[in-house]
Amino acid sequence: MELYVLGDISAEEKLQVEDMATQYPEIRAEITEIERSMEFYAEEHAIEPPADLRQRVLGSLLVNLGDDRIFTKAVTHQDDDHVRSLPPARVNSFYKYAFAACLTLLLISVYGLINLYSKLQDSNTQLTALQTDKIRIANQVNLMDRQLNMYRDTTYKVLRLKGMPKTPTAAMILAWNSVSKKVMVDVQSMNLPKHDNKHQYQLWALVGGKPVDMGVFDKPAADTAGVKEMKAIASAQGFAVTLEPMGGSINPTMDQMVVIGQF
Known part of the structure; x- marks a missing residue:
């Protein structure tokens, strides 16, 4: 019934209450009592607005134009009539500072990752260079071991080839193994004249007074170490080197002989 008096029910429910109030006087009396109680409560707690505020509101309704700033000011200063203005909303800046802090940390992290990646790249480059040097040194050590083995092995015959008039x-050291038939040239001690890019040196074995092709080679760099293996041969009385066109010749060019040596 309180909702009926307040008008907070549907039209169908309102008809039902009115029909029951018509049939039952006690319900009508209860509704009347509720209405009186609410009117009494409203009168007891009513707040009389200031005269200037009432006049301004009425004037605004007539001309459909109100001054919001004066209206707000009038409401704010009516302390005696129990009218209080709401405090201004405080903007919570926590999220703003938190976002700024997160963004700063993100930038620092990105900078750190970039710096770390750069250092890793430098480390990888240095590691690659070290590995290349390691391979190069290992090859040099291997060649030097072969060179030392060539001189220590008694099955090798060492021959020193001397220059022509x-x-x-010009000079060159060569070792021939009569057992394995290998022919090794000491590259490090080689001292041959320089030649152009259209010619190569060719090694010949002297077998029964006839030259046998043992392969071609170029003058090595000054800092080259180790030995170079040439073609194998079962027997030889000596060896010679001539300067031939690129790729070598079938027969040696005698006037281009550089060094020769015999056992």
């Missing part, structure tokens, strides 16, 4: 300073 036109190349008196």
Whole structure:
């Protein structure tokens, strides 16, 4: 019934209450009592608005134009009439500072990752260079071991080839193994004249007074170490080197002989 008096029910429910109030006087009396109680409560707690505020509101309704700033000011200063203004809303800046802190940490992290990646790249480059040097040194050590084995192995015959009259300073050391038939040239001690890119040196074995092709080679760099293996041969009385066109010749060019040596 309180909802009926307040008008907070549907039209169908309102008809039902009115029909029951018509049939039962006690319900009508209860409704009347509720209405009186509510009117009494409203009168007891009613707040009389200031005269200037009432006049301004009425004037605004007539002309459909109100001054919001004066209206707000009038409401704010009516302390005696129990009218209180709401405090301004405080903007919570926690999220703003939190976002700024997170963004700063993110930038620091990105910078750290970039710096770490750069250091890793440098480390990888240095590691690659070290591995390359390690392989190069290992190859040099292997060649030097072969060179030392060539001189220590008693099955090798070491032959020193000397320069011809036109190349008196030329010299080369060669070792031939009569068991394995290997022929090794000492590259490090080789001292041969320089040649152009259209020619190569060719090694010949002297077998029964006839030259036998043992392969071609180029003048090595000054800092080259180790030995170079040439073609194998079962027997030889000596060896010689001539300067031939690129790729070698079938027969040696005698006037281009650089060094020769015999056992």
